[in-house]
Amino acid sequence: KKDVLIKDVLVYLNNNYREKITLDQLSKKFRASVSYICHEFAKEYHISPINYVIQRRMTEAKFALTNTESPLAEISWRVGYENVDHFAKLFMRHVGCSPNDYRKQFKNSLVEQAYLLPNT
Numbered sequence: 001k002k003d004v005l006i007k008d009v010l011v012y013l014n015n016n017y018r019e020k021i022t023l024d025q026l027s028k029k030f031r032a033s034v035s036y037i038c039h040e041f042a043k044e045y046h047i048s049p050i051n052y053v054i055q056r057r058m059t060e061a062k063f064a065l066t067n068t069e070s071p072l073a074e075i076s077w078r079v080g081y082e083n084v085d086h087f088a089k090l091f092m093r094h095v096g097c098s099p100n101d102y103r104k105q106f107k108n109s110l111v112e113q114a115y116l117l118p119n120t
Helices: 002-016 023-030 034-045 049-067 072-078 084-095 099-116
Strands: none
Touching: 002 023, 002 034, 002 049, 023 034, 023 049, 034 049, 049 072, 049 084, 049 099, 072 084, 072 099, 084 099
């Protein structure tokens, strides 16, 4: 039962990461204490539920930054942040550079790779 509950929490987080998610909300939804959910989730996945949501959002943002020309505000909103400045700060903290720098670095590495490919 415990394993099923924590897997259900993971599925819920993956399906709803764009929404505002709180630990109290998870506690009510899954009828378990906040401490129980946090402890068991961290034991199973080696990350807290909230940090998992942040990582999930950052992964989605990195994909959007490198595969679309969408403006930062749109990407921020799409991954669950209403405030683009807050999103940019979190991105910097978790990824190590600004979203715009991330996009530029990716584009620069693609250009370098194109030049490094041998002519056949």
